[in-house]
Amino acid sequence: MTGEPCAPTPHGGGPPAAGTPRGHPDPLSVSELVLLAGFLALLGASVILGPGEDSVRILGVRIPSFCLFYNLTGLHCPGCGLTRSFVFMGHGQVLDAFRIHPLGPILYLVVLEQAGVRSWQSIRALRARRLRDGATPPGAPAPPS
Numbered sequence: 001m002t003g004e005p006c007a008p009t010p011h012g013g014g015p016p017a018a019g020t021p022r023g024h025p026d027p028l029s030v031s032e033l034v035l036l037a038g039f040l041a042l043l044g045a046s047v048i049l050g051p052g053e054d055s056v057r058i059l060g061v062r063i064p065s066f067c068l069f070y071n072l073t074g075l076h077c078p079g080c081g082l083t084r085s086f087v088f089m090g091h092g093q094v095l096d097a098f099r100i101h102p103l104g105p106i107l108y109l110v111v112l113e114q115a116g117v118r119s120w121q122s123i124r125a126l127r128a129r130r131l132r133d134g135a136t137p138p139g140a141p142a143p144p145s
Contacts (some may be wrong), residue, residue, distance in 0.1 A: 082103070082107070
């Protein structure tokens with residue numbers, strides 16, 4: 001280290017945590033945690049919502065389309081069907097998900113991968129922060145008093 005201050009991360013999370021390579025965001029920055037929460041919310045919604053051919057349902061009640069283009073023209077936009085495709089994936093119906101929108105299952109896997117990676121990074125960062133603050137790692141003997 002040359003004594004220079006760390007440059008802020010591209011996500012506005014401040015300087016990287018100890019052990020984080022320079023130029024990579026701190027996994028515990030607010031923006032990283034918001035992204036993780038968003039990915040987990042998408043995955044949770046895909047499991048909670050019920051799949052259907054023309055719409056998704058929650059507790060058996062049809063949720064109307066929020067697509068402005070479809071509501072104004074009656075024509076499907078390139079994104080129409082992605083929500084239903086995600087919901088089919090959340091229920092393990094992969095073939096139906098591809099049939100509704102071919103890009104849906106691919107994007108679902110990207111969201112699933114990102115949720116897993118960001119969860120793992122956050123857990124590792126929490127452990128590193130705890131160790132840096134003087135806590136003993138799990139399973140390690142307590143320091144002598």
